[in-house]
Amino acid sequence: MEQKYILEELEINDLPEENKQQLNNRITESLIKRITVEVLERLSKEENIQFDEVVKKRDAEEVNSFLRSKIENYDNIIEKVCEELKQEIKSVLEKV
Secondary structure: OOHHHHHHHOOOOOOOHHHHHHHHHHHHHHHHHHHHHHHHHHOOHHHHHHHHHHHHOOOHHHHHHHHHHHOOOHHHHHHHHHHHHHHHHHHHHHHO
16 A cells, blocks of 8 residues: 555645655655564564565565565555554544
C-alpha cells in the first residue's frame, strides 16, 4: 500500500505539499520499522545475518526478494502492517 493511497484514504491528501511530504516521511519511517520488526521475528538467526548483508547493499528490490524467499506470506504481512498503521492513524485523527 502506497503512502499516497493512505493519505487519500485518510482524506488528508489535500494538505499543503510540505506537510504531505513530512507525513509521507513519517509514514514511511513507521512502516519500515514495523515491517522490520515483523520480519526479523520470522527469520532464523542465520537468516537474520543474511538479511543484514542484503540490507547493507541498499537495494530495496533485493531486500524484498530475499524476504519473499524466506517468509511465507510476506506480501500479506506487508499489507497487514500497512492496514494496522492506517487504522491507528484514523483513530488518532478521529480524536482530533
